[in-house]
Amino acid sequence: MASTKRTKKKKTQDSNKKHAKTVWMILGGGVLLVVLIFLFASWGLFGSLPDETSLENPEKDLATQIVSTDGKVIGKFFKDNRTPVQYEDLPDHLVNALIATEDVRFYDHAGIDAKGSVRALAFLGTKGGASTITQQLAKQFFTDQVSKNKFQRGIQKIKEWVIATRLERRYTKEEIITMYFNTYDFLNLAIGIESAANIYFDKPPSELTTVESAMLVGMFKNSSLYNPVRNPVGVKNRRNVVLAQMAKYDFITEEVKDSLQALPLNVKFTPQDHDEGIATYFREYVRNYMKEWAKENPKPDGSLYNIDSDGMKVFVTIDSKMQEYAEEAVTAHMINLQKEFDAQNEKNKIAPFRDITEEEIDGIMNSAMRRTDRWREMEKQGKSKEDIIGSFKKKTKMRIFTWANKDRYIDTIMTPMDSLRYYKSILRAALMSMDPTTGEVKAWVGGADYKNFKYDMVKTGQRQIGSTFKPFVYATAIDQMHMSPCDTLPNTPYTIEQGKYGLLKPWTPKNSGGKYGDMMNLKEALAQSVNTITARLIDRVGPKPVIDLIEKMGVDISDVPEAPSIALGTPDVTLYEMVGAYSTFANEGVYIKPTLITRIEDKNGTVLFQNVPETRDVISAETAYVTLSLMEGVTQSGSGSRLRGTWRGGKLYKEIVTGYPYDFKNPIAGKTGTTQNNSDGWFMGIVPNLVTGVWVGGEDRATHFGSTRYGQGATMALPIWGSYMKSCYKNEELNISTDRFKRPKNLSIITDCSEYKNNGDGDEIPDEFDY
Incomplete structure (x- = not known):
């Protein structure tokens, strides 16, 4: 009996040992299996793993940053942001x-x-x-x-x-x-x-x-x-x-x-979409600049930089606060101006156009239709011309831009052709602001809304500049003939005869409203934008010296004719060129090319590009100062005097102008400009360390106000400048100057005309038709 029990106990012990051994073998096998699995994984048997280099330097697409002069990232270029x-x-x-x-x-x-x-x-x-x-x-x-x-x-x-x-x-x-x-x-x-x-x-x-x-x-x-x-x-x-x-x-x-x-x-x-945020037009300029730069500046290994993935930093001259002020000023004014423009077009049967025939309108619309993505896509699909045109006449649901609400969009149903005409009715605006002493561009607004209007009216768009061209004529006369703001000329009709400067017929420019008078000094003549006196001046100096002057100031003259009519602003010029040219006056006669990018760094902080300012002497400091003195008259008694808060406009004017009265007390040189039929409104404003230009108009020259009261530069463009500058002055950290312009030593030209007085009553601004 005892032997049997011992036998059973031994068997049980042996069985337990066997089971324990099995358990340990299973556990050991499991651990070994796990170890083997990890080893197999590390050896790449289950698929490749990152190598040592990849672990040390993980390859990830890095966005290129656009960094403003005040250290804020205002935009990026990226594949992955x-x-x-x-x-x-x-x-x-x-x-x-x-x-x-x-x-x-x-x-x-x-x-x-x-x-x-x-x-x-x-x-x-x-x-x-x-x-x-x-x-x-x-x-x-x-x-x-x-x-x-x-x-x-x-x-x-x-x-x-x-x-x-x-x-x-x-x-x-x-x-x-x-x-x-x-x-x-x-x-x-x-x-x-x-x-x-x-x-x-x-x-x-x-x-x-x-x-x-x-x-x-x-x-x-x-x-x-x-x-x-x-x-x-x-x-x-x-x-x-x-x-x-x-x-x-x-x-x-x-x-x-x-x-x-x-x-x-x-x-x-x-x-941070490419269409969102601030300085969208400027960022697109930088994108195109960087693409060209990358082609010409390869990496040490010969490959090209990719601006969407190489993590570079592009340091630009834009000040983020000034950019915000500029965009706010443009938006605030355009909301009100567009409302008035739409109201004036309610009874216009060919709205938004004026002064053209139905045939000309058809030409404009057909041209616009052929430039659309819809047209291009349907052409690629092999659609016939008739089918494509037919698609533009079918109503469809769409979202369209509007100034009427905060979202800037409304849902509607209309034909694509009607939408094209609708967008033709939206007024456009542009602003550029630059430090004339350094060339640094501080603000750049290429249009009212980049999502819908991608054409940049700062650097790309060329428009007639109207009376803003006149200071170049006056500057040439001062520089060549040593004329003074106090010199007088007859404010009477003036004709340049046929044959002179290659004229095919006599040229007799008219003053706005047919207003003429007796003798008038140059300061008053520029303030009142008198066409006849400007014509007399360009006849004295000749068109060629004026053209030579603006070329030295950075203006493309390839399409500027050597004709006396340029004195009244017939050339097409970009806002970019105008701001650079006007900055020459504020920079003591030295032109400095507008600077947009100061340096470029790679992702490791290595400097790849450092800007070197491009400058050249154009006119004497004396000529520049005297021209500024002339333009100060524009804001003291001329079409820019509403900046002083002295112009008592009407109720309607106050309704469309944000921030009026501006009530500036500091010295301001400036010039308004209005082109034929009120198609373009300009204002160029200068203080010692900031030159700012503003343009407002329609996409087509036939899109304009019906009256000069609203269509002139003093109403369309100047209010944007005034609102922008008010915001800049409120921010004391920007250090925008309120000082007088620097007076050259040994100034030989008289600028203080004691006999000069304002002949107007301060209540009206002269019209600025340029014939």
């Missing part, structure tokens, strides 16, 4: 929010959280996953998108573990966190924390508050689901979960958590 930041740029509460929510043992593991992994296996993920920050970085930085196949996903997970351990060996914890923030896609073209902070809160990461950081960290769970633009309620709830995690792990107190959870999201959505 990613701009890397350093760990020092990340506020502590942002890092703490990430750790508390995603990986609280981040500083204690080497890439894989063993405790978290065991918990995840034991509870099948119901009590949280085990993916560490390092693993998440590996998944989004080095591997493809997550597979829906469970086996493939398992293999991918193993590869992530291998990569995570490699990352931990090669990088510090701070570097891993930085890479994680730099690579995550926060949606809405926000890749990386720098873009996300700017797009969702209009600030750099370093300025994020705790509650803002919590919102962005909350998006790591699923940015598609927790999208602040589309799901603000869900995002707020997720943000509050992050704040609760921060309190749980003592990064913030319970009291702070409760107060922060009660706050609204306060998202300030600032898209």
